[in-house]
């Protein structure tokens with residue numbers, strides 16, 4: 205498994221189906237076989253970056 209942002213493998217597992225990229229500080233979670241990408245804000249909340257990585261249409 206690689207980080208979809210930096211293509212790196214510097215991922216730490218933080219939970220069941222949850223990973224954290226130490227390079228770009230993104231939280232990655234697998235849900236129904238699809239990867240969700242979240243940015244962790246300074247206050248600890250998550251903001252989804254899925255819209256950036258999964259462009260609609262092709």
Ligand SMILES: [Zn+2]
Pocket residue numbers: 207208209210211212225226227228229230
């Ligand atoms: Zn990364």
